Amino acid sequence: MSTLLPDPPTAPAKTAMPPLSPRKVLIGLIGAGIQKSLSPALHEEEARHHGMRLHYQLIDLDRSASSAAQLPTLLSAARIMGYAGCNVTYPCKQAVIPYLDSLSEEAQAMGAVNTVVIRDGQLVGHNTDGSGWAWGFTRALPQADLSHVVLLGAGGAGAAIAHAVLRLGAQRLSIVDAQPERAAQLAADVNALYGARAQAANLPTAMASASGLIHATPTGMDKLPGLPLDVGLLRPAMWVSEVVYFPLDTALVQAARALGCRVSDGGGMAVGQAVGAFELFTGESPDAARMDAHFRRLVTAR
16 A cells, blocks of 8 residues: 655745846045036946946035035045045145045156045045046057157146156157246156156247147136137147147147147047046946047037
C-alpha cells in the first residue's frame, strides 16, 4: 500500500528587484551675476548620459547681496549638505584659496581656483581654465604656430592661459594689459616656472611680429560690445583665439575670419573647463564632443 507524500513546498515566486536608484550628485557655482551661466544645463545633461542624477545649483552672490566674504559659510554649507564640489568664478577665484585644505599643482601655479572638489570632508582647489583653453585651442587650431604669441589681457582668464600656452610650447609670449604692471607681474610669474619666454609688451609693436593672438578681456561680450584692438593690427597669416563666448561670433572673430585668419572661438575654453570640472566632480570621463555640441545648441538658442 503506497503512502501519499505531501507535495514539496513551493518556492516563493521570484519578484523583480527594483532598479537601483541612479547616483545623485550635488554641485554648484559660486560667483556674482551668474544667472545666465550655461553650466547647469551642460553638467546636468552630461550626467544623464552617465546614468546620474546631477543637480547644479547657482549660488549667485548678487541675488543675496553677498560678497566673497561669505565663502567660509558657503563652503561649510556645501560640505555639510554632501556636495561633490563647486565651481568658482568672479569675484572668488583668488578669495577662495585661504579656505581650502589643499591645491592642485596647476591651481597653485596660477594662484587661482575655479573648481573646488569635496572629498572625505576635504576641500581641494583645482583650476581647469588653462587646460580648458588648451583643449579648445588644440582642437580648433592643431597646427598653430607658437613662435610668438600675443596675449591681450592679464586678468584671471589671461593668467590661466599664459601658463597653458607656455606649457604647449610657446617660444615667446608678449603680454599686453591696460594695467602694464599687471602684465609685468604675470610675465615674471610664468618666467619663474617656465624660463624667460614672456615679457610685458606694447600691443602694436608685439603684433607686428606675432604668429598668433589670444584675446582674454571682456570686450566683445553682449554687455560690452566692440573690438579689443585695431583690426589693422591683424594679418591673414595669424591665428586668433577668442575667450568670449556670448556671442560666439564676436566682432573680433568676425573681423579675423574676414581677413582670412584661422580662428578658435570662445566656446572651446568654456566647454574645455567644464569637461575638466565634470571629471573632477564625478570621477567619470565625459564625452567632450557631446558636451561641445550641446553647448553650441544652448548658445544658439539664447
